[in-house]
Amino acid sequence: MFKGFSDSETFTPVPDSFFRQLLNEIDDTDELKVTLYAIWRTRHMEGSVHYLRESDFTGCASDPIPGLEKAVSRGTLLRVRKEGAALYFLNSPRGRAGAEAYQHGDWEPGGLPSSPPPERPNIFKLYEENIGPLTPLIADALKDAELTHPPERVAEALEIAVKSNKRSWKYVEAILARWKEEGYAKKQDRRDTKEVRGRDVTRKVEDFLKK
16 A cells, blocks of 8 residues: 655656646556656656667556557657667657657667666755755745756755855755756766866856856
């Protein structure tokens, strides 16, 4: 029996069109499961291209193959086959760009399969543990941050603020704004160490706050 949702978990944003249209149209349980699973997995992925292999859906439905076929036919998922293998992309602006790049040979997947996102404490708990008491105003700001930035980026920004002894939400927001301005993919591709990256982010954020 399910014990209920906790206050120490992250949440996955689901597009409104899923509730407005797809929830009424999808009448197959396996299709519903693979669709929700794809939304969850791709939302928590890093890198510029978010994709799933057929094997990634194993276990998320009693028989994911028919569900994937229906999701592709409906248009919620995009499938690109090359050399006998198939990659699945969510039919979103990012997913369409990734599918097109793969189809035209402008991008190739890495050798290692992706893995489900690890469990992380939610940003409300992280804020209270590292910054200070949670006020209604801060709670609203944290909700907005969850919708605007990847959860792992919010957690990392909080960590950098604490290590820099800048325990304020304004400073965390400035870090996130700077990363968004630079582009998350560019940040991920950097090869410097985490400590050096933290110092670099601190310097850039302080310059950002002076604008």
